[in-house]
Amino acid sequence: MTSTTTLPGEIVPAQHPNLKLGPGLLQSISGTSDSATIVSTRAGELQHSANRSKWWIESNARRYVPAAQESVIGQISGRAGEGYRVDIGGAHNASLDGLAFEGATKRNRPNLKVNSLVYARVSLAHKDMEPELECFDAQTRKAEGFGELKGGFVVKCSLGMSRRLLDPNHFLLPLLGSRFPLECAVGMNGRIWVDTKSAQNTIIVARCIEAADPDGGGLDEADVNKLLNGIQS
Amino acid sequence: MRPPSPSIPEREFALSALQQSMRIDGRTLLEIRPINLTFGPALGCVECELGKTRVLAFIDSKMIKPPEERPLEGIISIHSEISPMASSAYETGRPSDEEVAITRMLEKVLRRSDAVDRESLCIVAGQRVWHLRLTLHFLADAGNMLDCACLAAVAALRHFRRPEVEVVGEDVITYDPSERPPIPLAMHHTPYVLTFALFPFASTPAPQQTKLSSTHVPTPQLANSSITAVLDPSPLEASLLPSSSPSLLSLALTPQRELCVVNKAGGVPVSPEEFLWLVKVAEERVREVEACLEGGLLKAKAEAEGIGSL
Amino acid sequence: MGSRVEILNDGGYRSDGRRQFELRDIAIDLSRHGQADGSAMYTQGLTEVLVTVFGPREAKLRSQTIHNRANINVEVNIAAFSTGERRKRSRGDKRILELGAAIKSTFEPVIQTHLYPRSQIDIFVQVLQQDGGLLSAAINATTLALITAGIPLFDYVCAVSSGVHSTHAMLDLTTLEENDVPHLTVAVMPRTGKITLVTLETRLHSDRFEEVFRIACEAGKVLHEEMRNAIKARTSALARAMGEGHPAGAPSNREGDEDFEMGDD
Numbered sequence: 001m002t003s004t005t006t007l008p009g010e011i012v013p014a015q016h017p018n019l020k021l022g023p024g025l026l027q028s029i030s031g032t033s034d035s036a037t038i039v040s041t042r043a044g045e046l047q048h049s050a051n052r053s054k055w056w057i058e059s060n061a062r063r064y065v066p067a068a069q070e071s072v073i074g075q076i077s078g079r080a081g082e083g084y085r086v087d088i089g090g091a092h093n094a095s096l097d098g099l100a101f102e103g104a105t106k107r108n109r110p111n112l113k114v115n116s117l118v119y120a121r122v123s124l125a126h127k128d129m130e131p132e133l134e135c136f137d138a139q140t141r142k143a144e145g146f147g148e149l150k151g152g153f154v155v156k157c158s159l160g161m162s163r164r165l166l167d168p169n170h171f172l173l174p175l176l177g178s179r180f181p182l183e184c185a186v187g188m189n190g191r192i193w194v195d196t197k198s199a200q201n202t203i204i205v206a207r208c209i210e211a212a213d214p215d216g217g218g219l220d221e222a223d224v225n226k227l228l229n230g231i232q233s
Numbered sequence: 234m235r236p237p238s239p240s241i242p243e244r245e246f247a248l249s250a251l252q253q254s255m256r257i258d259g260r261t262l263l264e265i266r267p268i269n270l271t272f273g274p275a276l277g278c279v280e281c282e283l284g285k286t287r288v289l290a291f292i293d294s295k296m297i298k299p300p301e302e303r304p305l306e307g308i309i310s311i312h313s314e315i316s317p318m319a320s321s322a323y324e325t326g327r328p329s330d331e332e333v334a335i336t337r338m339l340e341k342v343l344r345r346s347d348a349v350d351r352e353s354l355c356i357v358a359g360q361r362v363w364h365l366r367l368t369l370h371f372l373a374d375a376g377n378m379l380d381c382a383c384l385a386a387v388a389a390l391r392h393f394r395r396p397e398v399e400v401v402g403e404d405v406i407t408y409d410p411s412e413r414p415p416i417p418l419a420m421h422h423t424p425y426v427l428t429f430a431l432f433p434f435a436s437t438p439a440p441q442q443t444k445l446s447s448t449h450v451p452t453p454q455l456a457n458s459s460i461t462a463v464l465d466p467s468p469l470e471a472s473l474l475p476s477s478s479p480s481l482l483s484l485a486l487t488p489q490r491e492l493c494v495v496n497k498a499g500g501v502p503v504s505p506e507e508f509l510w511l512v513k514v515a516e517e518r519v520r521e522v523e524a525c526l527e528g529g530l531l532k533a534k535a536e537a538e539g540i541g542s543l
Numbered sequence: 544m545g546s547r548v549e550i551l552n553d554g555g556y557r558s559d560g561r562r563q564f565e566l567r568d569i570a571i572d573l574s575r576h577g578q579a580d581g582s583a584m585y586t587q588g589l590t591e592v593l594v595t596v597f598g599p600r601e602a603k604l605r606s607q608t609i610h611n612r613a614n615i616n617v618e619v620n621i622a623a624f625s626t627g628e629r630r631k632r633s634r635g636d637k638r639i640l641e642l643g644a645a646i647k648s649t650f651e652p653v654i655q656t657h658l659y660p661r662s663q664i665d666i667f668v669q670v671l672q673q674d675g676g677l678l679s680a681a682i683n684a685t686t687l688a689l690i691t692a693g694i695p696l697f698d699y700v701c702a703v704s705s706g707v708h709s710t711h712a713m714l715d716l717t718t719l720e721e722n723d724v725p726h727l728t729v730a731v732m733p734r735t736g737k738i739t740l741v742t743l744e745t746r747l748h749s750d751r752f753e754e755v756f757r758i759a760c761e762a763g764k765v766l767h768e769e770m771r772n773a774i775k776a777r778t779s780a781l782a783r784a785m786g787e788g789h790p791a792g793a794p795s796n797r798e799g800d801e802d803f804e805m806g807d808d
Contacts (some may be wrong), residue, residue, distance in 0.1 A: 075240045115241050152243055154243050202246065202250075203257055203259060205300060333637055333641060334641070337638075405570050491748050492743060493743075495727065499649030499650065500648055500651075500739065502738060502739045505760050
């Protein structure tokens with residue numbers, strides 16, 4: 001996968017019969033010619049899939065814009081009738097129905113306190129409407145890790161960092177996991193929940209995430225190793 | 234817009250980490266974040282960074298007629314308004330509680346404690362005095378803006394040079410900086426502000442010594458304390474305390490062990506011994522801050538002279 | 544200005560005739576004041592402060608409610624005639640705002656706010672006369688007013704000001720002394736002896752500070768006795784009145800307070 005740096009407004013040479021445009025690319029139909037040109041709207045690296053049918057711009061940001069099917073970590077900001085209002089870091093608070101949990105019935109609903117954390121999936125994210133969340137997997141209707149997050153700690157990072165942490169080839173989480181057991185939930189809204197057995201290990205994880213964040217330290221594997229040896233000696 | 238309060242896991246984790254004398258950014262309980270002072274091209278323009286908190290201070294001067302009740306002293310006025318640029322918690326126009334606290338503290342530290350000798354700002358008694366205007370811009374709020382703002386203000390006062398003036402009979406001749414070098418301000422003392430956040434539980438010492446920086450100063454320990462004190466609190470630490478106005482203790486002191494301002498407005502009660510211990514800790518830490526400021530000023534002076542000699 | 548007044552003369556007497564560690568006369572009036580749930584008029588020397596407390600009651604603004612505690616709102620008003628020269632102060636005066644904020648944060652951990660979630664407790668401080676020791680008088684008056692309002696507190700808060708004049712420590716300063724001498728205000732919770740509030744605005748060396756600080760802490764306990772006696776007197780009057788079945792009597796008998804018979808209509 002080759003990648004080149006693209007600035008907003010540049011024309012992107014993307015051609016394919018079944019062309020799919022990802023984030024950061026816009027199809028603009030110019031008045032004179034009858035072919036549509038693909039224009040970049042963000043500054044970042046232009047990337048495409050192997051068969052050149054999917055194109056997108058890889059850029060970093062800190063503010064989350066909700067998109068459907070993304071897993072996010074939300075903080076309950078209040079109750080709204082039968083459900084909850086959840087702050088996911090976007091422009092609007094999302095709504096989470098009280099029944100959108102595994103095994104919830106009208107009589108048996110989870111009782112979440114204000115300011116508690118949930119790991120949820122964005123089920124509806126339309127730019128004109130408030131986003132909606134669900135705490136179970138779409139097909140299986142089982143929790144699959146969604147639901148209330150108890151204990152642990154939340155680290156805030158940039159959106160690009162959370163995407164990298166979800167990449168199975170990224171170095172950070174396996175590196176930390178090799179040193180001590182840890183449990184973590186990665187939210188695509190730039191929030192990462194971690195839980196380890198000791199407070200010190202949790203602090204180490206938080207500092208490493210901040211250090212490896214391209215927006216923050218931008219350290220690579222060797223530097224993170226050095227940092228870890230420094231802290232843990 | 235009030236910032237969202239921390240989530241339950243964040244609160245509980247931060248509190249339990251503090252009980253084990255650990256802080257989330259890896260500092261020890263009584264460690265200040267690294268300070269970085271950038272002296273601007275103009276004299277009296279300083280940007281102070283305390284960790285990620287940034288405050289810009291700027292001083293300019295002009296000559297005015299003094300008010301009747303104080304004909305022999307110059308005037309120092311402080312303008313500090315926190316714009317929403319610092320954080321979305323602040324609104325323009327309406328001063329929030331924190332802004333009132335910072336402005337009042339700055340007034341007390343710089344004006345009431347007479348840091349600058351106002352009589353030396355008098356040019357012609359009853360006719361002309363210097364009016365120094367200190368303006369503070371709060372660029373980024375990553376916790377503890379008060380300490381950062383006071384350090385920026387003090388650094389600006391030390392860095393500033395006023396034009397030299399000569400009184401010949403009735404006339405006042407102002408010399409351009411290129412004709413005669415401008416004069417520094419006469420300061421009685423240099424106050425530094427340190428803020429502690431106090432928590433109502435005792436803490437056990439840290440499990441293992443983390444690697445400390447070379448400037449770490451060993452602190453006197455206090456036995457049988459029922460409070461935990463944290464120096465230079467981060468925003469999460471400052472928001473952990475149950476009440477909306479956190480339990481903060483701000484001390485303004487000089488390296489000569491004189492206290493200029495003490496402000497502990499309510500919050501966690503402390504015993505007299507614990508309080509006096511906090512004062513001692515502050516006295517130790519002030520020396521570190523002073524070293525930063527003096528070092529920064531020397532460097533700025535060397536750079537200015539280097540440029541001047543080209 | 545004429546000759547300077549001596550702060551402390553050779554005989555050990557201060558400008559108003561007191562000795563070094565002597566507090567000014569304290570007068571406490573806890574009679575009911577209008578519609579307030581609790582009120583106290585506290586006079587220390589020439590400084591006079593009236594505090595009225597309303598609450599816990601429904602919050603005026605929904606946005607200011609806290610879901611698990613009561614919200615405390617303090618408003619301070621300094622009368623224009625309170626000082627020697629008439630000076631009108633605006634509501635937004637930073638000094639006044641700071642005084643209010645100090646009182647609020649002093650009492651937030653002292654009032655048992657967790658008992659009244661989503662409600663509001665209003666504390667109105669009216670300064671009628673000031674001659675030094677304003678913050679300490681306001682804090683003492685607030686403590687008394689909260690007690691008369693029946694709001695549960697963890698402890699009293701007793702405040703006193705103290706200063707040092709060339710190595711001689713002094714307690715309870717007047718305005719004349721405050722303008723001349725470095726001084727501080729300390730508020731102490733007498734049951735545990737711990738300090739809730741310390742403010743110092745004038746330069747003072749650390750060693751001097753320690754002396755003055757310790758003395759002020761001790762003085763707070765003396766004030767506690769005075770306040771306790773006043774509250775005790777009022778409470779026993781109340782208890783007596785309740786026991787005898789009469790409407791609750793104020794310590795001072797006011798005219799026109801007797802029962803009057805309603806005629807049959």
